[in-house]
Amino acid sequence: MFESEFLTPTQEGKARYQKLVSEAAQIVCQPLPEAPCSGKSATALADLISTDFLPDAGGTSEQIAATLRTVVSNSVAVNHPHTAAHLHCPPLLAALAAEVVINTLNQSMDSFDQAPIATVVEQKMIRWLCAQAGLPATSDGTFTTGGSQSNYMALLLARDTFLQKHWNWSAQKSGLPPEARRLRIFCSEVAHFTVEKAASQLGLGSDAIVRVAVDHCFRMSPAALQESLQTSQAAGLLPLAIVATAGTTDFGSVDPMPKLASLAQAAGAWLHVDAAYGGALLFSAQHRDKLNGIEAADSLGIDFHKLFWQPIPCSAFLLRDSRHFDSIKLNADYLNPEAHKDEGIPNLVTTSLLTTRRFDALKLWISFQTLGRTKLGAMIDGTVELARHSARVIRDTPQLELLCEPQLSTVVFRYVPSHAAFDSDQINTALRQRLFDRGLAVIGHTRVHNRQALKFTCMNPTVTENEMEELIRLVMNQGMTIESGADRRA
Numbered sequence: 217m218f219e220s221e222f223l224t225p226t227q228e229g230k231a232r233y234q235k236l237v238s239e240a241a242q243i244v245c246q247p248l249p250e251a252p253c254s255g256k257s258a259t260a261l262a263d264l265i266s267t268d269f270l271p272d273a274g275g276t277s278e279q280i281a282a283t284l285r286t287v288v289s290n291s292v293a294v295n296h297p298h299t300a301a302h303l304h305c306p307p308l309l310a311a312l313a314a315e316v317v318i319n320t321l322n323q324s325m326d327s328f329d330q331a332p333i334a335t336v337v338e339q340k341m342i343r344w345l346c347a348q349a350g351l352p353a354t355s356d357g358t359f360t361t362g363g364s365q366s367n368y369m370a371l372l373l374a375r376d377t378f379l380q381k382h383w384n385w386s387a388q389k390s391g392l393p394p395e396a397r398r399l400r401i402f403c404s405e406v407a408h409f410t411v412e413k414a415a416s417q418l419g420l421g422s423d424a425i426v427r428v429a430v431d432h433c434f435r436m437s438p439a440a441l442q443e444s445l446q447t448s449q450a451a452g453l454l455p456l457a458i459v460a461t462a463g464t465t466d467f468g469s470v471d472p473m474p475k476l477a478s479l480a481q482a483a484g485a486w487l488h489v490d491a492a493y494g495g496a497l498l499f500s501a502q503h504r505d506k507l508n509g510i511e512a513a514d515s516l517g518i519d520f521h522k523l524f525w526q527p528i529p530c531s532a533f534l535l536r537d538s539r540h541f542d543s544i545k546l547n548a549d550y551l552n553p554e555a556h557k558d559e560g561i562p563n564l565v566t567t568s569l570l571t572t573r574r575f576d577a578l579k580l581w582i583s584f585q586t587l588g589r590t591k592l593g594a595m596i597d598g599t600v601e602l603a604r605h606s607a608r609v610i611r612d613t614p615q616l617e618l619l620c621e622p623q624l625s626t627v628v629f630r631y632v633p634s635h636a637a638f639d640s641d642q643i644n645t646a647l648r649q650r651l652f653d654r655g656l657a658v659i660g661h662t663r664v665h666n667r668q669a670l671k672f673t674c675m676n677p678t679v680t681e682n683e684m685e686e687l688i689r690l691v692m693n694q695g696m697t698i699e700s701g702a703d704r705r706a
């Protein structure tokens with residue numbers, strides 16, 4: 217009796233599904249909104265949402281369309297030229313179309329009998345990605361929900377491998393030994409916060425994190441790392457892992473991986489490369505060399521929902537020696553019984569932290585197939601160039617100060633008040649908030665050397681240089697308006 221409501225094998229069910237998909241596409245495929253966001257506050261948005269989430273009877277299609285329109289018109293327009301705050305991309309059309317197939321097939325990647333061809337696609341794609349990064353034939357990996365999960369997984373496997381190797385200790389069986397307090401993880405001052413979060417979650421504590429100084433371009437200093445390693449070792453502490461970042465969130469800086477790899481090897485530490493952002497350079501025609509040394513990683517994470525323009529989530533964790541996955545392996549009789557291994561049946565739950573998991577490899581594959589290597593490379597390089605152009609304009613604008621040369625696709629800068637009496641941090645904070653509140657622009661913010669800064673994160677290669685210049689003018693005008701107090705009088 218529910219056939220028309222659910223996707224069923226009936227023709228009627230299929231026709232209704234096609235209609236629903238096309239109606240949903242019409243709702244999201246409106247012309248680009250004038251504003252990148254509605255600017256409404258959380259309180260104002262809460263007033264728009266009724267808490268009657270489950271009415272006794274279903275609504276009409278008009279009511280449902282109205283609900284969806286409310287959501288659409290109060291979302292950030294990720295493809296708007298004035299949206300440039302986060303590593304948050306406009307998704308590729310090919311990937312969106314593939315999402316319809318992924319969601320409809322609803323394969324679950326945990327066991328072969330739930331996802332036969334999907335398992336093979338993911339396995340092959342992961343091994344192909346390993347080869348693209350220069351990892352050896354022993355490598356393997358898994359799709360993850362993002363860089364946070366990949367960083368967690370890296371430190372989990374690094375921890376378990378260390379405990380097994382040095383103390384013949386299984387963390388999976390016995391938890392952590394008391395000596396684990398001596399383990400240390402080295403990462404740069406500007407490494408992603410999830411490195412520290414992972415250390416806390418893994419029972420190592422945030423005290424296990426040693427933040428290493430960076431150079432003027434926010435890249436980890438090998439000399440400072442060497443010194444930190446020596447100081448720690450002299451104090452009886454044990455180097456568990458070094459986390460290199462290939463593309464820091466704020467500056468796009470890429471740590472000098474070849475040097476860090478030698479230091480990691482000498483210290484017997486695991487080298488994880490957080491390439492959530494910069495991993496895209498693997499496919500860049502102009503900037504691939506920035507990733508030299510990535511092939512020495514024991515593990516690495518690449519986010520495809522950043523500079524690969526995939527809908528969230530889409531990310532991979534790659535592991536140099538697939539045997540390290542053994543430390544998280546568990547067999548469940550109903551899912552991946554031990555016998556399957558001998559029978560050659562692959563169940564990907566064995567290499568993942570998750571059980572039920574999406575077939576995200578498909579959208580990446582379809583995107584690659586649609587674009588081809590040359591166009592993908594041009595999109596990546598075009599986005600980097602857009603940031604460089606914006607930096608040139610900012611450098612030539614007296615009211616703005618460029619805080620760091622862009623190294624990937626971010627531009628970090630600040631508005632410089634015309635008079636020293638003005639509180640520069642306050643103006644920069646207010647400026648960004650006002651752009652958002654007025655629906656004018658969604659730009660980023662961060663702190664650099666303890667001062668408030670603004671940030672463009674260029675993620676849209678279709679944005680033109682003129683549009684970036686317009687955004688820069690908007691920022692400047694907003695700063696001058698705040699300074700003049702004109703907005704207070706308005």
Ligand SMILES: Cc1ncc(COP(=O)(O)O)c(C=O)c1O
Pocket residue numbers: 303361362363364365367408410461463464465490492493519531
């Ligand atoms: C360098 C870096 N690592 C990790 C992450 C976390 O990635 P995700 O948000 O995909 O979990 C980010 C997010 O921006 C990042 O920039």
